[in-house]
Amino acid sequence: MRPPQRPGPYGGPPFPGPQGPPPSYSPAPSAPPNRSRRGPLVIVVVLVVLLVVAGAGGLLYTRGSHGESGFANTPAACWLLSQDQVRAYVPGAVQDGSGDAYLCRWSKPVGTAQTGLLTVGVETLPGDRPSVKDAKEQYAIRRRQADEPGVVITPLANGDESFMACASPSNGRPGNCKTYTRVGNVVFSLEFESYPVPGVRDPGPSVRALDAEAARHLRQSG
Numbered sequence: 470m471r472p473p474q475r476p477g478p479y480g481g482p483p484f485p486g487p488q489g490p491p492p493s494y495s496p497a498p499s500a501p502p503n504r505s506r507r508g509p510l511v512i513v514v515v516l517v518v519l520l521v522v523a524g525a526g527g528l529l530y531t532r533g534s535h536g537e538s539g540f541a542n543t544p545a546a547c548w549l550l551s552q553d554q555v556r557a558y559v560p561g562a563v564q565d566g567s568g569d570a571y572l573c574r575w576s577k578p579v580g581t582a583q584t585g586l587l588t589v590g591v592e593t594l595p596g597d598r599p600s601v602k603d604a605k606e607q608y609a610i611r612r613r614q615a616d617e618p619g620v621v622i623t624p625l626a627n628g629d630e631s632f633m634a635c636a637s638p639s640n641g642r643p644g645n646c647k648t649y650t651r652v653g654n655v656v657f658s659l660e661f662e663s664y665p666v667p668g669v670r671d672p673g674p675s676v677r678a679l680d681a682e683a684a685r686h687l688r689q690s691g
Contacts (some may be wrong), residue, residue, distance in 0.1 A: 539599050539654030544690075546589045547573035549657060549683040558661075558675040559585050585663045585672070587679070590654040592689045605630075607652040611658070615649070625677060628652040628684040635673055646672040648680040652687040659683065 512525040518537045543608045547564055555562050561584070575587040592611075609631050615622055615634040625631035631650040647660040661676040 483629060493498070495529055516621045539598070539604075540690075542592070542597065543570075543591055544655065544687065545570045545573075545641070546591045546657070549573075549589055549591075549686060550575075550679060554679065555587060558679055559587050562587065569651060585661055585675075587676075588658075588660045588662075589683070590658045594654070594656070600624070600629075601654045604651050604654045607656050607657075608649060611649045612633050613654070614616070623665050623673075625680065627677075627681045630661075631680065632675055632682065633673065644672060648676055650680055652684050652685050656685075 494517040535665050541644070546569075552563070554686060559577070560574055560582065561577040563578060565574045565576055567574055571591045571593055573589040575589070577583055592604075592607050594607060596603075615632065620635045621637075623633045623635070625633055625648065627648075628650040629652055631648060633646055633648045635646040636644050645660065646660045648660060649656065649658045659676050659680050661679075663672045
């Protein structure tokens with residue numbers, strides 16, 4: 470017969486007898502080797518997607534609405550025509566330096582026999598890169614404004630849209646002619662004011678030819 474076990478301290482239950490080995494605990498499963506890289510990889514993928522989307526949007530924006538091309542920035546008026554092109558119709562003409570990025574005047578130097586004044590203008594449209602829609606609306610406004618008594622309107626086959634408005638001759642002058650032309654998201658105008666001097670050119674054919682040269686320059690560079 471086994472002797473009774475001694476009571477534990479303070480009259481508590483007896484000390485436990487011998488115990489078996491401590492229970493074993495399985496360690497928590499370790500993270501897969503590539504788990505720590507998953508976060509940076511996701512960020513890289515997102516950035517690549519954003520860059521692709523931005524690039525595609527930029528390409529569409531460069532082509533303009535309805536697939537039409539256009540300029541990121543409005544071209545300067547004096548850039549539209551070269552000095553040789555202008556002088557072919559306004560002999561001896563030079564830029565008079567009184568314009569700005571949206572206006573350029575060509576005429577003979579002061580003190581010489583004047584034959585005419587050519588004014589090249591680029592319409593001011595909203596934004597750093599105007600849309601084709603804005604250009605179409607501005608062109609439509611200029612077309613409506615040109616319908617005045619005594620003005621003859623002639624459609625031109627320059628650019629995407631174009632017309633010429635010529636005022637009737639008066640006071641010995643052959644009359645003034647002005648064109649408005651849209652190429653993509655750019656609207657520009659050419660006005661030829663003739664002077665009543667012998668041998669002066671009819672402003673109509675001159676401004677029409679110069680307008681075609683400017684439109685061709687824009688089309689090739691856009």
